[in-house]
Amino acid sequence: MDFFSLGYILFVTVCLFLYYRVSKEYQWKILLLGNAFFYLVSGKWNIIFILTTSFSIYLGGIVIARISDRFKEEKKKLKLNRDEKKALKKKYQKYKRIVLYLLVVFNFGILSYMKYFHIVMGLNKGLVLPLGISFYTFQAVGYIIDVYGDKYPAERNFAKFILFISFFPQLIQGPINRYDKLEPQFSKEHAFDYENFKKSMLLILYGLMKKYAIANMLSDSISRVFDYEHTDASGALIVFGILMYSAQQYADFSGGIDVVLGVARLFDIEMMPNFRQPYFSVSLGDFWRRWHISLGAWMRDYVFYPFALTKTMQNFGKWCGKRFGKHFGRVLPAGIANILVFLIVGIWHGVSLHYVLWGLYNGVVIAISDLAQPLFDSISAKLNINTQSGKMHIFRIVRTFIIVNIGWYFDRIEDFGRCMRYMKKSFTQFEIRAFSEDLNDIILNPDVVKPIYVIGGMCISVIGIVAVFIISVLKEKEKDIYVLLTGRKHIFYEFAALFLLILIFSSFIFTTSTGGFLYANF
Structure with a gap:
């Protein structure tokens, strides 16, 4: 289900209604049922993979916990000197390490097989990746490493453990959460809070704006620059393409994460942040x-x-x-x-x-x-x-x-030879005078696309980028955007929400691409 689809909106609405209507002890069960429904709708075979990872890691956590308990019991019963205690600890640590290694190899083996089997076998087409397999595999492996390191005790309730692994907002593109941060939130009572609802909805709209009004508006233009060989393209157009990709990559990924965090926050669940104004970095x-x-x-x-x-x-x-x-x-x-x-x-x-x-x-x-x-x-x-x-x-x-943008050349241009040629042109054949001609021939080519769609889309993306830049500057100065919009002297919340909605719906007029989120592919 796409974030902006009617199905997803109805699904979240029903889950929220049930979540806040039931008593505390049933709230986490509503989330668990919602996760199961969401994952089954995404593809019935997907459930096999997430259950395999969940059960193997859960069982491994129990085994490691029992090995630790056995060590403590034996150490208590036997009267041992310091060297003997060390030897006993080393022995049990070895058993725990074997379990850990087997689980890590097994689960990363499944992930590697699904992602890379076609490459190893020289096939043109890869296997269809189960939804969220990279994110929940990393999350599950992180859990078992923490249990091995005695950071926290192993979860004994399988239903609660699979809730942590399968929490539906995070499945499409993360973030990779930690058990000790999420589990306590699943267990506590959650009451509906209107201010939290408003804050969550604004974050969701902001994320959707990034995706639809920036990333989607630039996607096809970027493709026309980099997915075909243009021997006469100037360095200026190539640099322009990389700058567009820089905006698209950030808007697509951070926009999706904003939606994820916003949806989780609707359920009063705070997940790990994934972005903090990265283009204001100093190294x-x-x-x-x-x-x-x-x-x-x-x-x-x-x-x-x-x-x-x-x-x-x-x-x-x-x-x-x-x-x-x-x-x-x-x-x-x-x-x-x-x-x-x-x-x-x-x-x-x-x-x-x-x-x-x-x-x-x-x-x-x-x-x-x-x-x-x-x-x-x-x-x-x-x-x-x-x-x-x-x-x-x-x-x-x-x-x-x-x-960072030099690095994006390697990330976006798949053919190594073309990547090197384009990078060389960017530095040696910038030719700003040729930019206008290249723009018309490659990006605004009427034989490929109606120029009005590209120009309209770029105008919308520029407005979106300016909005993101202003908000990023304020965040970098540690300003709370929600407080600024809802404070006594600033009653701009409704205006901000309307502005975001206008940008989102305007983007649908000019869109020429309906691709999903980039990081959902990983």
Whole structure:
């Protein structure tokens, strides 16, 4: 069901009515029934995959918990010295580790098979991915790693566990939630609150505006620039295409997440945020702490730190420190871990070369920037540059925006040869004078599309982008948009909601594409 479809609106409305009409002990059961219905409607075979992941991880959590209990019981019964306690702990830790590894391999094996089997077998067409398989697999694996690490006890109620895995708002495109943050919210009593309803609806409308009035309006124009070889296209048009893709990518993904968070908030459930004004970042590392936050946090906790803190990497860091200095000894292992993380993130998007290169590009740039930080500090000191000034802050934002957009070349242009040619043209054959002609020949070509649809769509997208920019500036200054719109001196809530609705419905007039959310494919 699409977020803006009548079916989805009716489904959420019925769920909300039942959710707030029943007593506390039944509210989570209404959500569970809603999840089951939503998933069955999305495809009856999908339920097999989510049940397989849920049951295997649930059962694994119980087994790990019992191993831990057995260790505590045995340690209590036996009179052991310190070395014997260590040996006993090591023995039981080994059993837990075996269970963990089996579960991680099994569940990521299913995900890998579904996503990459056709590539390994050289087939042209891949398998149809079960709805949300990437997101609920990462969420489930994160849970079992936390149970293994004794972060919280294993859930003994399978119904409550599958509620955590299958919570319907998150299935289409995340975020990747944590059990210890969601489970307490499912268990407590929720009363309907009109202010919460208004705030949630505004967030949903804002997300839909991003998707329909920005992302969808730019989609076809971007495709016409990058999905066909244009040997005579100027660098200016290519750069324009990348800037459009930059807006589309953000509007599509963050817009979908806004809808997800808004729908969850209607049920009084607060989920993990996934975006925090990423295009105001001052470094590439800062960008990835603001973009797809839940995936970044997952990679940090379950890949980056476990890898960077291994004995091998720690010894490597000490070796580097002795030969190249303390800074290299501290930063180099982290740099290698970052490259590994972004390689995995690239492969998660797909095993195509352009995704791998996109991941490596981000990992290598972050690693090099961390290694070169003392050099940057030294240059700034010699040139008497005030690194805390407003002008320097703006420079860093612009610099980061350029670095991020260079990465989007690898992400969007699937053919490596074309990607390199287009990137070279962007720097060596910008030719601003040829831009108007290229715009007419490629994007506004009347043989392909009616120019009025493209021009109208771009006008709507520009209005949407300006609105997003203003809201992002206010958020960056830590202003609460809802408070600004509903405060005593600012009665603009209805105007804002009407403005968003007008943009959304206006976009339907000019739309030439009805594609789904980009990240639903991952």
